[in-house]
Amino acid sequence: MVDDVIRETRRERRRGHTGEAGSGSSRQPNYRSLKNPFLPQPVFSDDRVVAIHDTALRVLEELGIKVLLPEARAIYAKAGALVDEDSQMVRIGRDIVAAALASAPKSIPALAGDRSRDLTLELGSMTFLAGAGAPNVTDLERGRRPGTLAAFEELTKLIQHFDVLHMLCPCIEPQDVDNRLRHYAVNRAQLTLSDKFPFVFARGTPQVEDGFEMIRLARGLSEDEFRAGAYCYTIINTNSPRQLDIPMAQGIIDFARAGQVLVITPFCLAGAMAPITVAGALTLQHAEALAGLALAQIVRPGAPVLYGSFSSNVDMKSGAPAFGTPEHVKATLGAGQLARFIGLPWRSGAGSAANISDAQAAHESQFALWGSVLAGATVCIHAAGWLEGGLSVSFEKLITDIEAVQSIAELCAATPGDDDAIGFEAIAEVQPGGHFFSAGHTMTRYRTAFYEPLVADWSNFGNWTQSGSKSATERATGIWKRVLADFQPPASAAATSGILDEFTARRTEQGGAAPVS
Secondary structure: OHHHHHHHHHHHHHHHHHHHOOOOOOOOOOOOOEEOOOOOOOOOOHHHHHHHHHHHHHHHHHHOEEEOOHHHHHHHHHOOOEEEOOOOEEEOOHHHHHHHHHHOOOEEEEOOOOHHHOEEEEOOEEEEOOOOOEOEEEEOOOEEEEOOHHHHHHHHHHHHHOOOOOEOOOOEOOOOOOOOOHHHHHHHHHHHHOOOEOEOOOOOHHHHHHHHHHHHHHHOOOHHHHHOOEOOEEEEOOOOOOEEOHHHHHHHHHHHHHOOEEEEOOOOEEOOOEOOOHHHHHHHHHHHHHHHHHHHHHHOOOOOEEEEOOOEEEOOOOOOEEOOOHHHHHHHHHHHHHHHHHOOOEEEEOOOOOOOOOHHHHHHHHHHHHHHHHHOOOEEEOOOOEEHHHOEEEHHHHHHHHHHHHHHHHHHOOOOOOHHHHOHHHHHHOOOOOOOOOOHHHHOOOOOOOOOOOOOOOOOHHHHHHOOOOOHHHHHHHHHHHHHHHOOOOHHHHOOHHHHHHHHHHHHHOOOOOOOO
């Protein structure tokens, strides 16, 4: 009996670390809707949080922000901001910011292609995304290479497969597709391969409107129905320090008008694009985020907006970005305090500056990931796969990072503490010096009691050696290859290909839509 249990446990572990966790097992963890179980950790005292907020308001009032889009400057001016057209500087009063914070929603229903994948973006919820925005892709078999549409589609399939990655994202840039047509290919891949909440690039109104139309077609929505709910999101990055460029300002206007989710995220690297201190970088970040948030709320009070934070430091020897550093974690914790102070859902960022999927990459990503969790981030972008400070996404690192993210997701589940779980009868059943392998308490639970690893190998040295002495990164290759080989898109998503192809063909014949810069 004991030997049977041990052998079965070993078989299930082998299934787990080859990427087939759950096959042949009744364990079915639910990673689709996570609530953060940890108390948010502060890095500043409450009075310093108030001081940072007040100083950010002073930055907006006295120094202002440069806004390159004339339409955006006109919108700010209509709301009472002071605009200097010659310098393009906009000074935003704290009354404008206060009104924006009052109208911004505290909870955002995000509607996916399948209702079981809908999300509620609010303080206390926890949502993870893969690494995004990279120009390159890498894996052990094919090496580092520029991003292609085929690689984008493969990464989208992997994201769809793992429930702990809750939203789609622009993992890599498909550089083999003309930039006038690229958004059609990216949107088609998302909508036909996945039923998760999709991303739409903010690269000018024509491309944005194309993206919205493709979602309406795929979801069977009228324009009014689309504008009445949040069916997609975009990332808005300010050009730190204190500048909002044309496509980003236009993106805020376009998404706000359509009622779609804006994640307004300054990218403040302390010592480079922001003051070298954590408090100083957060002050600048806060000012820029509030400026973007105000524009969205002026355009449409109640527009769904996430406060964004992605502040870290640089290597002062080279100027290269660094992630997963103590300063990155502190900045994330401080951003969480500021987000809670203004009461809005918010995004953070994980990631790594390592060049390959190695110990440095794992260390940096997990520190950044834990910073996001302990800061109470609503959305954590770059939680899996991000390398080189965002210059590449790694297939293997995506898998090894998912192991870490799934482990955090497991901590969200309630831990039973009822009398049966406490197990007095089990303790009484086993005599001193005995074992619990064959105890009734164990036998009724052993298939579902513990997390089944995705890539970790718990075998002893001898068995590991006989299996090829593979590292976690090497084992990850087999996992992503099996997932891709077995992948089947959701039927509802695959069924949209015809209508999306018709739209794409028509718009391609019309010349597509060039990105705005």
